[in-house]
Amino acid sequence: MRIRTAIFGVYVIASAIGLAALMALVLRDVRLRYVESMRRTLGDTAAYMAAFAAPESKGEDWTKKFTVLPKRAEMLRVFACDQFGRVTYDSAGHDEGKIYEWSLRGGGRAASEDYQVSNVAIVDGELRVASRVMFSGEHLGWVGVGRPLAAVEDGVKRARWRLVFMGGVIAGFMVVAGWWIAAQLTRSLERLTVYARTVRDGRAAAPIQSRAKEIAELSQAFEEMRDALEGRQHVERYTQVLAHEVKAPLAAIRGAAELLDESMPEAQRKKFMANIRNESARIQQIVERLLELSSLEARKALRQTEAIEPGALVREVADTMRPAYEASRVTLTAEDRADRALVRGERVLLREALVNLLQNALDFSPQNGVVTLRSALVNGHVSFVVEDHGPGVPDYAQARVFERFYSLPRPASGKKSTGLGLALVREIAHLHGGEVKLENRAEGGARATLTLPV
Template identity: 40%
Template sequence: MSRRSRIFLGILLIYAAGIAFLLYRVVGDIDPRYRESAEESLVDTSQFMASLIEQDVIAGAINTARLEPLFRSVYARQFSAQIYNLHKNRVELRVYVTDRTGRVLFDSLGRATGADYSRWIDVSRALAGVYGARTSRDVEVDPRTSVMYAGAPIRWNNEIVGMVSVGKPVQSFGQFVEDARARTLWVGVGSAFALLVLAIIVSVWLVRPFGLISDYVRWTRAQKSLSLTRMARRALDALRGGFGEMRDALTGRNYVADYVQTFTHEVKSPLSAIRGAAELLQEPSMPQHEREHFLANIERETRRIQEIVDRMMELTALETRRTLERTQPVALATLLDELVASAQGAATARGVRVALDLRATPLTEGDPFLLRRAVSNLLDNAIDFSPAGSTVLLSLEADAKQARVAVRDHGPGIPDYARDKVFEKFYSLARPNGQKKSTGLGLAFVKEIAALHRGRIELANAKGGGAIAVLTLPLSSGH
């Protein structure tokens, strides 16, 4: 994965992590806020009930006689209330009253009358004259049966003679919590997705004023016959191109800085050689043969700089092409046969033979010029690293979905330290027999061409010595 892609994915991961953390905090804060709201209402209700019961206190004795028919009537009421997404048709409020010792005098549900509740925190604190509340489960192992209680003291002549506690099942407002969580998650995820789509659209339009849709329509018009498979594949290529352009728009400054840094590093050595030779040529007493030697050095290093600049311009132009503008069926067997014929001259000069092994005659969809350049680069590399008297084998095979072009040499192979670097820009291994290093852009060029054709390039050491490069390409839909 390139540095640009890593930076871009890092930005996306940071963005996703930020959104996820924000949603986690917001969703996690919903339940406490609802509980606080429900508890505040229970406090009001408990104070109201305490004031009501105080009206029936006689000589410090609490009389709960009228509470039983009251709650029996309340629980029997029939109504229908639609509260947003919640339908309510019964009263779920609970009330119990204790004396000053914490013994239950009245329980609206009729379950705990006579029980000792003095250890419950809402009872003990209310009887002590301070605010007390608790949340307990009706069924210990089932959290859905939790009930929230808030207590209030019952006074007679400024003396606490008992307490009343008002409870409400958590499940009654838990539906609001779940609904709020679901809505928050949907809104958060939807907003994040919309923002990401907006960033893609803005980035694509900043880099390509005519947009991906215009490119796709222009490509469709240029086709002699339309195929749904090819159209879908082209659409996917366009989307992948948009992704790449957004990545470059976000990380373009780093990308340019990397290019400038590596380019400066590569031309520094030949420029130093040219400068040194030029200074020496200013010596009037220099012998003619040495002068010719330094002039040859200047010419060689100048050609090297020119080659680096030309290759770099080609590679940069290739990297800005997210999709192939025009494609056509390419007969790989014919293309390889032509390349072998054209490479024989350079191979013979080095005492190397180039052989061709065609095990299939597949068609691929692509740009024949770029494919020819890619395989030609692989052949040139193999010839450069091959010892005299050896053979470079160019082979072609295919299965139901893809074709594989392999270039095998019998050179020194790839050192372990270079296996992960061979496709990096400006990375080059020393040629055998004292030959100078190449520009280090050839394999990067091949990699870009393979990506444009929805293929891949792999380079590894071959069994028995040497290296083997395999260019894998998808077959044409009509093949």
């Protein structure tokens, strides 16, 4: 399971439980609030009716005042009781003569916030509230009003549906916000993963910057570990390869020098002297290429960059290599299909990369062969393509052509190069955020492609 999914799942489950509990309490409380509102209204009405019914003189029948009231029992029922609870007036006309139990209780929390109030009760689905009728401090009876609770059910139902709708909207917003939060928390980890894989592949990569202190420290630790490992491996690797590559030329030079101590014909002496010069030049070339490659690998970013037009770079490199091609009787053609796109980079490095690819193609091209250098715009990237008509790359060498010091014998001479040219090209490509690959063409020969972002 992805950590983003786990964080999102935990967030949604916790939020759902909390929201469900809150909604249950609120929905349950809706009816209480409606009933309490009705109780307060009925309480005010009962108090007013008690004041209205209070007699003006002793012995007056105060219940007669209710006869002027309209009989709208479906909306509000008015009743009067004597001091013993016997109903003496009922606007609905069905409870007269009955005795109500006093004090009115039993409504519970559905009837009132203060369920200890003795003049409030729910009886047979009706909310009743009563108020004392007094005269000169004497309790004469009760005046009460009642209203069916069904009258508030529609309002309760509508309020609950509104709450459910708003709860759904809030839940939807929380889900979206939860996914965004989970994505933000894991994005830095995903960037660190990409960074680690980039380092693994030997490509240039800048450490991850983050406002989260823990992520920034982890990124810095990765960078420090990378520098430490690369430093040790760098020294070890280059020491080994340098010793291996220089061993053969040094042996040849030593052998030639020992033979020169003996008397030999002048022609043979010149041959050994030439051998010493060639092997010395080979050692010098290996050292220079190693220093150049080491410098590139130590760099983590480009230095002096500029916007480069691929067509102009292709023509410049072709003009540089054309004399060597003419001397080897190989035709070099240059084409620009990049539609005036621009790439940003160091012109000197990109020029060196293309020169290496063209030199490699020249070494494997037969006389009267043709090598093509072209630039093209493909899927938002600029590709520099070098195609030749040589023997191509053997299957066993496909996976190793970009390794340091790995070289194939040239068809014309059977000699090998330093094996650092394509390694340099790969480092230059990675430094520019691009890629390079070498593959065989279906019609024969090889195709090298250097791809850079526009």
